Amino acid sequence: MDKEQKPELICPAGTPASLRTAVDGGADAIYCGFVGPTNARNFPGLNFSLDEMAKSVLYAHDRGAKLLCAINSFPTAGRTDIWKKAIDDAISIGVDAVIIADIGMADYMSKKHTNARIHLSVQAGASSAESINFYCERFDIKRVVLPRILTVAEIKKVHDAIDCEIEAFIFGNIGMMAEGRCSLTNYVTGLSTNMDGVCSPANFVHYEEDENRNLTTRLGEFAIDCIGCGQNAGYPTICKGRYNATHRKGYYAFEEPISLNLTHLLPDLIDAGVTALKIEGRQRSKAYIKSVVSSFRSAIDAFAKGETPDISDLLALTEGHKQTEGAFLSKKWR
Amino acid sequence: MKTKLIIGPNLYNWDPEIWRDFYFKIADEAPVDEVVLGEVICSKRAPLFNGFFDEVVERLENSGKKIIFSTLAEITSNIDRRLLAKQVSQKNIFIEANDVAALLNINNTPHAIGSYMNVYNEEALEFFAKNGATNITLSPEIPKSAIAELNKTAKNLNIDLEIIIYGRIGLALSARCYHARAHKLTKDSCKFICDEDPDGMDLTTLEGREFLTINGIQTMSYTCLNLANEINDLQKIGIYKFRISPQSKGTIHASKVFRNLLDNKIDKSEAMVLLEKEKINAPFSNGFFHGLPGNEWRV
Numbered sequence: 001m002d003k004e005q006k007p008e009l010i011c012p013a014g015t016p017a018s019l020r021t022a023v024d025g026g027a028d029a030i031y032c033g034f035v036g037p038t039n040a041r042n043f044p045g046l047n048f049s050l051d052e053m054a055k056s057v058l059y060a061h062d063r064g065a066k067l068l069c070a071i072n073s074f075p076t077a078g079r080t081d082i083w084k085k086a087i088d089d090a091i092s093i094g095v096d097a098v099i100i101a102d103i104g105m106a107d108y109m110s111k112k113h114t115n116a117r118i119h120l121s122v123q124a125g126a127s128s129a130e131s132i133n134f135y136c137e138r139f140d141i142k143r144v145v146l147p148r149i150l151t152v153a154e155i156k157k158v159h160d161a162i163d164c165e166i167e168a169f170i171f172g173n174i175g176m177m178a179e180g181r182c183s184l185t186n187y188v189t190g191l192s193t194n195m196d197g198v199c200s201p202a203n204f205v206h207y208e209e210d211e212n213r214n215l216t217t218r219l220g221e222f223a224i225d226c227i228g229c230g231q232n233a234g235y236p237t238i239c240k241g242r243y244n245a246t247h248r249k250g251y252y253a254f255e256e257p258i259s260l261n262l263t264h265l266l267p268d269l270i271d272a273g274v275t276a277l278k279i280e281g282r283q284r285s286k287a288y289i290k291s292v293v294s295s296f297r298s299a300i301d302a303f304a305k306g307e308t309p310d311i312s313d314l315l316a317l318t319e320g321h322k323q324t325e326g327a328f329l330s331k332k333w334r
Numbered sequence: 335m336k337t338k339l340i341i342g343p344n345l346y347n348w349d350p351e352i353w354r355d356f357y358f359k360i361a362d363e364a365p366v367d368e369v370v371l372g373e374v375i376c377s378k379r380a381p382l383f384n385g386f387f388d389e390v391v392e393r394l395e396n397s398g399k400k401i402i403f404s405t406l407a408e409i410t411s412n413i414d415r416r417l418l419a420k421q422v423s424q425k426n427i428f429i430e431a432n433d434v435a436a437l438l439n440i441n442n443t444p445h446a447i448g449s450y451m452n453v454y455n456e457e458a459l460e461f462f463a464k465n466g467a468t469n470i471t472l473s474p475e476i477p478k479s480a481i482a483e484l485n486k487t488a489k490n491l492n493i494d495l496e497i498i499i500y501g502r503i504g505l506a507l508s509a510r511c512y513h514a515r516a517h518k519l520t521k522d523s524c525k526f527i528c529d530e531d532p533d534g535m536d537l538t539t540l541e542g543r544e545f546l547t548i549n550g551i552q553t554m555s556y557t558c559l560n561l562a563n564e565i566n567d568l569q570k571i572g573i574y575k576f577r578i579s580p581q582s583k584g585t586i587h588a589s590k591v592f593r594n595l596l597d598n599k600i601d602k603s604e605a606m607v608l609l610e611k612e613k614i615n616a617p618f619s620n621g622f623f624h625g626l627p628g629n630e631w632r633v
Contacts (some may be wrong), residue, residue, distance in 0.1 A: 074454040076476070077483030103434075104457025127509075128409040130418070130435035137438075138465075149410055149509030177506040177553070178408055180452060183475040184505050184546075187555060187628035190621065192475055195454060216541075220627065223539040239506075243537045243545065245516040253512060253537055253548070327509055331411075334510045334521035 006304040007269075008276040010068070010167060011293050014046040014283055019056045019067075021286045026297035029066035031099060032056070032282065038086040039070045040101070040123050041282045042197030054093040066096035072121035073197040074102045074180070084108055091116050099145065100124070101180055110139040119143040119167065123180035123194075129161035136163045143167055145278065148174055148260065149327045152268045159273030168269055170262040171292060171314075172280025174326055175199065176239040176255045184238040188220040200237045207233065217241075261323040263311045267303055269328075291317060335574045337596040339366040339589055340496060342449075342471075343374045343404040343430075344580040345504070345549055347382070347528040354386040356580065361397035364586045365593040366578075369394050372404035374432055374450070376511075376550045377417040378524070400428070407432040407450035408507045408551065430471075442466040449473050449498060449577075450507070454480065456487040463491040471496040471577060474503045474559060477625040482571045494575050497568055500588050500609075501579025502534065502547055502616070503555040503628060512548045521551070532582040533614050544616070557619035557629050562605040564623050565595055584612040 011027035013019035022030050033039025035047040048056065053069065060067045069090040075083040083105050090098050091113045098116065100106045101123035109118055122145040126132045135141045143165040146155065159166055177184065182199075186192040189204045206218040215227045217236035224241035227233045234240060234257035243253045260280070262269065269277065277300070279292055295313040302309030327333045341360055344353065360369060371390065373380035394401055405421045406414055415435075422429055422436055431437055432448035446469040447453060447462050453470050462470060470488070472481060472495060481497065488495045511521035513528040513535060528535075534547035534554055547554040558581070561568065565576070576596070578588055588609060595605045609618075621630035 074452050076480040077455045077459075077487070078480065080455045080457055102452065102454065102458060103461055104455050104459070107461045108457055124434075125408075126434060128415060128418075128433075128435045130415065130438045131409065131433060134434050134438045147509075154410070176510065177508050181408075181450065182506040183473070183503075183622075183628065184553065186475050186622065187503075187505050190625060190627040190630075194452065194475070222543065222545055223541045226540045242540060244540065244542070245535055245537055245548070248516050248518070250540060251516075253516065254508070254510070254553075331522055332520050334514075 005270060007274060007300065009293070009296055009300055010276050010278040011289065012279055012282040012284065013056075013289070014041070014043075016048065016052045016056050018284075018286050018289050020059060021290050022293050023060050023063050023065045025290055025293035027065055027293050029068055029096065029276070030056075030060060031068040031070050031278075033070040033072075034086050034089070036082065037073055037195075037197050038075075038083050040072045040121070040193070040197045041070075042073070043283055044202070046283060050089050050093070053090070053095070057094050061094070068097045068099055068119060069095040070099040070121065071105065072099050072101040072123045074123075074194040075105065076195050080104065087113070097142065106135065106139040106141070117142045119145060121145055121180075122147055122169070125178050125180040127178070129158050132158065132162045132164065143275065145169075147179055149178065151331055152265060152272050152328055155269070155274065156272035165275035166273060167276035167278050168274045169260060169280055170266065170269070170277045171296070172260055174255075174258070174260040174280070174324075175237070188222055188238065200235065205236055256322055258322045258324045260326050261314065262325055262328055263299065263314050265325060265328055266299065270303070288317075337569070338368065338575045339593055339596070340368040340575060340577045341366050341370065341585070341589065342498065342501070342577045342579045343370045343372055345375055345552065345554075346532055346534060346580075346582075347376070347379050347526060347550070348532055348582070349529065350382055350386055352532075353383055354390055356585075357390040358393055359586055361393040361399065364589040366399060366589050368400040368402060370402045370404050370430060372421060372430075373417070374404050374407050374448070375552050376528075377406060377411070377413045378521075378526070379528075379550075380417055382526075402430050402446060403427045404430040404448055405432050405436040407448070408509070409433050409435040410509050437465065440466060444468045446470065450504070453484075456484065459484055459487050459493075460491060463493045467493060469494045469496060469575070471498065474498050475622050475628065478564070478567060478571070478623050479625070481568070481573070485572050489572060495573055496575040496577050497561070497573050498559065498577045498579060499561040499565070499592065501559055501581055502557070503559050503619075503622070504552055505546070505555055505628070506553040508551050508553070511551050512553065513550050516548065555619065555628060556616055557631075558614060558616045559620065560609060560618035561620055561623060562592070562595060562609060563602050563633075564620060565592070565602065581614050583614050584609075587612040
């Protein structure tokens with residue numbers, strides 16, 4: 001790997017304090033969103049006011065980092081003005097790129113702000129060279145955030161066939177469903193991941209313990225899992241629950257509650273042509289951000305110098321939690 | 335405007351001969367105007383139906399039904415890409431795109447946008463219309479208020495919005511095959527075991543409550559969408575194209591019931607009684623339309 005190939009480290013921030021932590025920890029760019037429904041992590045207590053975002057842009061720029069603003073949910077008809085204003089605001093305060101998922105908003109931004117950088121959100125679900133090239137052709141997108149469903153070998157082929165940069169997730173929580181195309185939360189709660197920016201909203205989550213201390217986790221009326229004494233109860237996300245099917249009982253029908261960790265695949269990802277490596281977790285604490293960012297910073301710097309990095313810190317971060325290389329390692333995952 | 339009924343794409347892995355006979359019956363008996371053919375869920379399944387495809391097309395065309403050719407909803411592997419390339423390269427057919435990838439080479443040829451694409455707002459609608467779309471089937475999760483707003487724009491752009499009114503609801507797609515996973519197999523080694531479940535595989539909670547349905551890489555509702563009670567509302571909004579999603583039981587029956595309902599030969603309570611008589615073994619739901627959880631039924 002030569003210097004020019006050294007990838008950017010992209011880190012999440014749910015609050016201005018987390019953003020400063022990520023910048024100070026060595027992130028090349030931070031991604032974050034405005035308060036409200038315009039971004040896909042519309043959680044209570046998270047996200048930035050316009051004033052906070054403006055100050056954060058200055059903080060990042062003063063220290064040589066970039067700020068990427070996620071405006072990546074899908075506005076429903078009759079309320080697109082909120083999303084358009086968010087895009088206009090983001091550009092006016094000098095963010096380095098806007099991460100967009102909705103094709104209508106990509107069209108709006110490419111016409112209104114012709115010189116601004118559009119990054120295609122993972123929520124757009126562009127999983128093939130054909131799809132990415134369509135977005136490049138029509139909206140001149142500069143970067144695609146790839147869905148977490150491709151193998152490294154497939155990423156290489158996509159890279160060779162498209163005209164924009166690739167950003168790939170390397171660490172954090174993973175959903176199993178194609179992003180931007182999942183109505184499971186809405187089926188149970190009446191709130192939509194695409195339209196309201198929520199997945200398994202906390203106010204629909206319940207934990208019920210029986211007399212034998214078995215804990216049932218529930219989203220709305222539906223049991224998502226039941227955990228015996230002493231076991232870790234995961235947050236009840238539909239795609240990480242246990243269910244019964246005709247031929248298999250009490251199994252993780254979609255995926256085990258597991259974290260993505262591509263530390264071992266970093267060199268392969270970089271060789272495949274990935275420009276930016278992304279850490280998931282805008283909902284995570286400052287302390288978490290601090291350790292993940294600094295660990296990945298050292299790992300990437302070591303790889304860039306041709307050294308083998310010490311990744312024990314990164315492995316320790318997920319200690320006690322199962323981790324996976326998900327779809328990235330081989331087609332066998334599918 | 336004359337109301338139109340459409341049979342949507344078959345989403346399941348049926349025995350090819352049953353598949354053929356289903357469409358022969360649609361051609362002969364179903365009072366529908368359009369039929370959508372083509373594999374949407376799994377590129378591995380598509381070749382299974384090749385042997386009967388031409389005769390099905392011919393029979394449907396001879397019965398006066400317009401045929402729409404649907405494309406894959408998710409394009410990931412090389413097999414997917416090759417199937418998509420084949421689907422969109424055929425001349426003189428009307429394509430329904432279910433993934434943005436299908437649009438790359440469509441080049442302003444008139445086409446439809448399927449329910450697996452995200453069309454939630456006026457700007458998206460306008461973009462697709464300018465790109466050559468003449469018909470858009472909305473995602474079933476879009477509520478009445480947004481359908482009404484969208485249809486105002488659609489009218490101005492001179493394109494049709496189509497609403498899915500009957501059948502299990504597609505809720506999510508994945509790269510992983512969950513049918514294979516349930517049998518401890520993988521997508522590449524799946525042995526096509528999804529053919530055991532003509533209406534998908536039930537997934538119940540650990541408490542035994544029916545919850546979801548697995549159809550290969552697709553996760554669907556356990557409930558069966560039924561907008562018989564909402565047809566009037568939809569017509570008032572200005573919608574006149576209605577889609578029924580094929581199931582192993584009651585599809586042609588449902589098409590007749592909805593035809594009669596649309597023609598005011600029966601009312602909605604009569605329609606409900608008839609629809610209950612012949613259907614798959616799952617309750618009805620209409621929650622999404624009302625902005626409620628999609629699994630719910632609002633009377």
